[in-house]
Amino acid sequence: MTPPRHPAGAAPAPPGVLVILGASGDLTKRLLLPALLNLASDGLLPDDFAVVGMGRSPLDTAGFRARQRADIRGFATRPDFDEAAWSWLESRLHYLPGEFDDAAAFARLRTAVDAVAAGGPAAGNTLLYLAISPEFFSLVNRQLDAAGFTRLPGTRRIIVEKPFGRDLASARALNRELLAHWREEEIYRIDHYLGKETVQNLLAFRLANGMFAPLWNGRHIDHIQISAAETVGVEGRGGYYDHTGAVRDMIQNHLMQVLAYLGMEPPESLDPGAVRDAKARLLADVRPPTAADVAASCVRGQYGAGKQADGSPAVGYREEPSVDPRSATETFAALRLHLDNERWQGMPVYLRSGKALWKRGTEVVVQFRPEAGAARQGVSDAGNLLVFHIQPHQAVEIRMSTKRPGPAFALQRTGMRFDYADAFQAARGTGYEVLIHAALSGDPTLFSRTDFVERAWQIVQPVLDAWAAAPPGHVPDYAAGTWGPRAAAELLARDGRHWHEILTRESLARSPFFGEAPPLLLGAMLPAFRPRAASAGETIVAAGARDDAIYFVCRGALEVLRPDGTALGAVGEGEFFGEMAVLFSTPRSATVRATADCDLLVLDGEDFRRLIEGFPAVEARFRAVAEARRAADR
Numbered sequence: 001m002t003p004p005r006h007p008a009g010a011a012p013a014p015p016g017v018l019v020i021l022g023a024s025g026d027l028t029k030r031l032l033l034p035a036l037l038n039l040a041s042d043g044l045l046p047d048d049f050a051v052v053g054m055g056r057s058p059l060d061t062a063g064f065r066a067r068q069r070a071d072i073r074g075f076a077t078r079p080d081f082d083e084a085a086w087s088w089l090e091s092r093l094h095y096l097p098g099e100f101d102d103a104a105a106f107a108r109l110r111t112a113v114d115a116v117a118a119g120g121p122a123a124g125n126t127l128l129y130l131a132i133s134p135e136f137f138s139l140v141n142r143q144l145d146a147a148g149f150t151r152l153p154g155t156r157r158i159i160v161e162k163p164f165g166r167d168l169a170s171a172r173a174l175n176r177e178l179l180a181h182w183r184e185e186e187i188y189r190i191d192h193y194l195g196k197e198t199v200q201n202l203l204a205f206r207l208a209n210g211m212f213a214p215l216w217n218g219r220h221i222d223h224i225q226i227s228a229a230e231t232v233g234v235e236g237r238g239g240y241y242d243h244t245g246a247v248r249d250m251i252q253n254h255l256m257q258v259l260a261y262l263g264m265e266p267p268e269s270l271d272p273g274a275v276r277d278a279k280a281r282l283l284a285d286v287r288p289p290t291a292a293d294v295a296a297s298c299v300r301g302q303y304g305a306g307k308q309a310d311g312s313p314a315v316g317y318r319e320e321p322s323v324d325p326r327s328a329t330e331t332f333a334a335l336r337l338h339l340d341n342e343r344w345q346g347m348p349v350y351l352r353s354g355k356a357l358w359k360r361g362t363e364v365v366v367q368f369r370p371e372a373g374a375a376r377q378g379v380s381d382a383g384n385l386l387v388f389h390i391q392p393h394q395a396v397e398i399r400m401s402t403k404r405p406g407p408a409f410a411l412q413r414t415g416m417r418f419d420y421a422d423a424f425q426a427a428r429g430t431g432y433e434v435l436i437h438a439a440l441s442g443d444p445t446l447f448s449r450t451d452f453v454e455r456a457w458q459i460v461q462p463v464l465d466a467w468a469a470a471p472p473g474h475v476p477d478y479a480a481g482t483w484g485p486r487a488a489a490e491l492l493a494r495d496g497r498h499w500h501e502i503l504t505r506e507s508l509a510r511s512p513f514f515g516e517a518p519p520l521l522l523g524a525m526l527p528a529f530r531p532r533a534a535s536a537g538e539t540i541v542a543a544g545a546r547d548d549a550i551y552f553v554c555r556g557a558l559e560v561l562r563p564d565g566t567a568l569g570a571v572g573e574g575e576f577f578g579e580m581a582v583l584f585s586t587p588r589s590a591t592v593r594a595t596a597d598c599d600l601l602v603l604d605g606e607d608f609r610r611l612i613e614g615f616p617a618v619e620a621r622f623r624a625v626a627e628a629r630r631a632a633d634r
């Protein structure tokens with residue numbers, strides 16, 4: 001039976017055999033088979049296609065098929081399970097058990113691959129997937145070579161999963177090892193970020209949207225922020241993570257890929273060589289930090305006990321299973337980098353990634369410079385933002401200033417947004433579909449070349465060295481469920497900037513107040529909020545001051561003091577303060593001071609008043625709180 005054909009805008013991959021080393025492991029069932037199922041469902045696999053897996057589990061082909069059949073529904077990504085495509089795929093799965101140090105097992109694997117291809121069209125196209133732990137890369141390569149896989153007829157390619165080395169020296173050694181058995185064009189180093197549509201779209205955005213091209217440089221752009229935030233901790237992967245940390249796990253690979261697409265010169269063509277050349281050239285222009293730069297512009301953090309996204313308690317990193325209780329490994333990192341080329345000279349790029357943070361989201365924020373004449377005209381322009389929502393939201397958005405309806409010339413931050421979900425019907429995938437299809441088809445565009453990988457290590461190596469030499473002073477330094485360590489906010493504050501915490505309706509709705517607010521109000525509020533991280537002891541509003549903003553407490557605790565310094569009350573997570581001055585246009589009646597580190601969302605009074613205008617029930621709630629507090633004050 002052939003798989004059903006769905007229009008997917010691409011041709012099926014050419015006939016071939018996919019050989020998975022480590023086939024009985026997690027990657028195969030969680031990602032590879034669900035991705036193959038989606039490809040089969042879309043008609044993107046050829047009729048002459050087979051999978052031959054080898055792994056340590058003592059199974060035969062029938063046992064392997066039964067196990068995958070039992071697992072696939074739990075990992076399939078599409079709501080309607082495609083039974084026909086699964087049967088088609090299952091009938092093409094083959095398996096044999098084998099230990100990686102057993103040469104005879106590789107000889108049997110070779111025989112099995114030859115047998116399924118049976119000299120037919122698939123025999124000329126072999127894709128080997130190393131779904132194995134990196135300590136076996138070298139051994140498995142030697143075994144594959146000895147069993148003749150490097151000399152198979154036709155084309156042969158090898159996919160190598162991350163981590164690709166753990167520093168520059170080991171990455172170079174691994175490249176040498178691979179290149180001793182394979183030619184560069186046969187090596188497909190995978191970075192699953194390149195399988196994400198929204199990451200690939202960065203290239204489309206750069207190449208096919210001419211209105212941005214003249215602005216794409218440090219003269220018009222003030223800085224770029226690339227953030228990958230996760231709410232989860234190490235999720236049972238403590239043993240791996242404790243030897244890895246955020247720089248190795250996310251920044252050296254995934255965020256460097258994003259940076260390369262954003263910053264590279266437009267390639268001469270979409271030819272894989274041209275695209276990969278352009279990306280490599282961009283990384284070559286990134287200035288590796290000196291030891292002094294690391295001290296001044298790189299920040300690390302480690303999470304302590306706190307809260308999970310659902311509000312339940314979260315353990316600290318050092319209490320996670322398989323983590324050294326004295327571990328200094330960073331679970332958060334933020335780096336300021338500079339690019340030495342004409343386009344980006346003098347403009348910083350900030351990269352940050354962390355686990356156990358307050359929200360999940362990978363976003364790129366391009367902060368444009370404000371209009372030079374705006375201040376002279378008495379208009380405030382905070383600079384446009386171009387936001388690429390990479391995940392979980394998939395969108396591109398421009399934040400702009402807009403005149404508020406009404407007689408006054410007053411401005412408000414608003415957003416102009418393209419959402420993938422509104423424009424495309426694309427079914428949800430694993431992100432591996434496009435990568436497997438490309439590798440079977442011999443298109444290396446989305447895979448990392450030796451020069452890219454080694455340069456990415458070269459850039460982060462001084463950070464790894466400096467941090468290894470000097471253990472962090474105070475760990476843990478951020479509580480799970482927060483915006484990360486204070487030092488990260490200070491890094492940008494020293495440059496007169498702040499992180500753009502991209503809020504979503506879901507992240508706002510977690511606070512009890514916003515949970516009940518109408519979606520329209522939340523949507524309008526999102527671009528208007530400013531994040532503010534405050535340290536314990538910091539005064540946020542001072543009694544008698546005439547400032548006009550309302551504050552929402554995402555995290556932390558604050559005390560409210562009368563002008564004479566006596567205590568009036570406290571404000572905690574999920575609550576707000578500052579509403580009196582905003583609603584009654586009075587000076588601040590009390591001082592509000594942080595008693596713990598706080599993450600606050602700030603809404604300017606003007607914006608607040610305008611936004612709640614159409615929502616009398618919401619305004620009434622704020623007023624009720626304000627009246628009650630005013631009464632208590634007296």
Ligand code: BG6
Binds near residue numbers: 162192230250362
């Ligand atoms: C992996 C890291 O490469 O990427 C994980 O090892 C991380 O620690 C993951 O959670 C993030 O991937 P994604 O696709 O969820 O952003």
